[in-house]
Amino acid sequence: MNWKGLRTGEKAILDHVFWASGISRDALATASSFSKSRANAAVAELLDQGLLEESGQQVPTGGRRAEVLRLSRSLGVLIGVAVGATGLEVGILSPDLAVLAHHSEPADVRDGPGPVLSRIRTLMHELLAQCRMGPKQVIAIGIGLPGPVDFDSGQLVNPPLMPQWDAYSIRDDIGTDFSAPVFVDNDVNVMALGELWRMQRSLQNFLVVKVGTGIGCGIVCHGQVYRGANGSAGDVGHICVVPDGPRCHCGNFGCVETLAAGPAIAAMATEAARAGQSDMLARMLAERGTLRLQDVAEASRAGDMAANQVIQRSGALVGQMLASVVNFFNPSHVFIGGGVSRVGPLFLAAVRQSVYQRSLALSTRHLDIQYTPLGDRAGLIGAGVLAMQESLRQAEAA
């Protein structure tokens, strides 16, 4: 996408419209702190250039009806990619982040970047074709990956779950098929960006915690995703919760990830099944050969006592880690996502109990702990936000 002809004021207007996901002219003037006449002139210019459009959908505003502005669909599309340790999702999104087409499938990131990214490029082409589009219509591409990312280079740095990806140039790989700019970030940062957009930046300081194969945390501080001095901020999986606990793959002992993430939940449930503590888990184990997080979630939702104990133990340990983080960061909200969100309210209750017991009264007085409002979509929407935000930011820098 070429934003080069734009003036600073017009870029600010586009940014506001994007983050508001549909906004009236009056609200836009207020939000951008421009005068009404200046905002209207900029909007007229952007409508002329085909960058903005008026949406047919109208919102009632107490009698009078205001037309809603949004980024023009004629701009093209965004591609969002959300890669987890055990699966990937690719989606085509409009500039206002409606999902036009998407596909998800199991994948193993340990196969290395070559095969995984090749499959992703194939899916990109297929999904674009479904939307009757081609690579030239792509404004920008956003990718979330489960490891620490150096944001400027778009490369993973010593990723523990996927060592072959270390310093691999994802941009060059995708660039063999697409000329659109490619932006890469950690998967949980991308989820946090998605939630920030969904709430139209109304929350300034919150956390998104993903509990799946690993445990990670996305941090929003002063209304922006915070990545830390080396891009490893939010690496909470190796916070110690049991000082004399088992050894973690990082070399330390009693890390919350090793005790409470998906593989630990599956291992505890397998043990319970073998010890004869649960007929349901034993039956699942016999049928499926192995237990995974989603099996334990299923058993817990069905009321299996042993599964519930496993889930509560995991929730209590995640809550113990979060208590330290909440004392330090005093967020307004903690949103929990990842595979564990399929468990339902029991996990959340255990986390809450543990946090409220261990954190200071002041930092939990208004603290809200819930599952990610965007649910399974947080990664895909967040990747779309990443693509659009960084594309607009590049335009501002140009």
Place this chain on the structure above:
Amino acid sequence: MNWKGLRTGEKAILDHVFWASGISRDALATASSFSKSRANAAVAELLDQGLLEESGQQVPTGGRRAEVLRLSRSLGVLIGVAVGATGLEVGILSPDLAVLAHHSEPADVRDGPGPVLSRIRTLMHELLAQCRMGPKQVIAIGIGLPGPVDFDSGQLVNPPLMPQWDAYSIRDDIGTDFSAPVFVDNDVNVMALGELWRMQRSLQNFLVVKVGTGIGCGIVCHGQVYRGANGSAGDVGHICVVPDGPRCHCGNFGCVETLAAGPAIAAMATEAARAGQSDMLARMLAERGTLRLQDVAEASRAGDMAANQVIQRSGALVGQMLASVVNFFNPSHVFIGGGVSRVGPLFLAAVRQSVYQRSLALSTRHLDIQYTPLGDRAGLIGAGVLAMQESLRQAEAA
């Protein structure tokens, strides 16, 4: 101070000059991203109005000498107040934060806000008189206090060390003698602000940890002090480091503050003295009736083995807490201040060892842990920065 006649560009110039603490015209144009002619016009106007002045001091810049701009001393003075649990300091500072006069003395915040603030007002008058100034010359007043502060109201919220101060209006109290605006913040946030100014905002993401009667942390994120959703961010004293440890006054068990802060250090040293493990500590205890943090620091600096063990144990526990915080926040620097900084390199070495052992390689790769560069002055300078920064910010909002 009345900034009302100022245009936006002029306010931006004043802000840059303040944070740069002396800057040439050329550097100012670069820093403010104004054109040279626009910057020069604004500077000329501000020199005319007496808000800026050229400093006699000149800096060599490779042959040619540039005149340095600074905030004019004719603007008046700032008052900085740094209150700790056991002492207070009041200082008169020029707009460019030279300390013109200051006084510190022991104080007990548990005496309540009435007597403590009355004493502070008396000191303010005395110090102003020493500078041949009066209340009318005061631009703004900044106060750091050892408890959680609601920044907008300038009041303490449930402060554990000083319960009588809860919701007391510090502004009204100081306002009986001074009409200048009063800004109040947590003592460690104020120290962080002082260090941010000293480094001319060149570090964007760092922590200041104060280890004295309590343990607290100031957070700088994206180049700004971060206070959290309820103003309690950085409340790290109640992070658990020994799950089955002793009960803390907060109600939980094994909090780092209860195990490793000044009173715990003094208690461990007293025990060692009574158990006959150290002649030096025993002699100090006999002479002084009680051991305080500074006594243990003195013994440790003199090479006393028992004192060193106490200091190392405290440092290891503070480091264990910091390891969690560093994994989460990935700061570039951790600066340690407060009474414990009198101990010397041994405490710092114990903290470092513990953090490097327990944190992830990526988050510690470039991590620098040292004592606060401003030393004992961090609180006073920070209070001056708070006063000036918020005064300029109010001007921008006006």
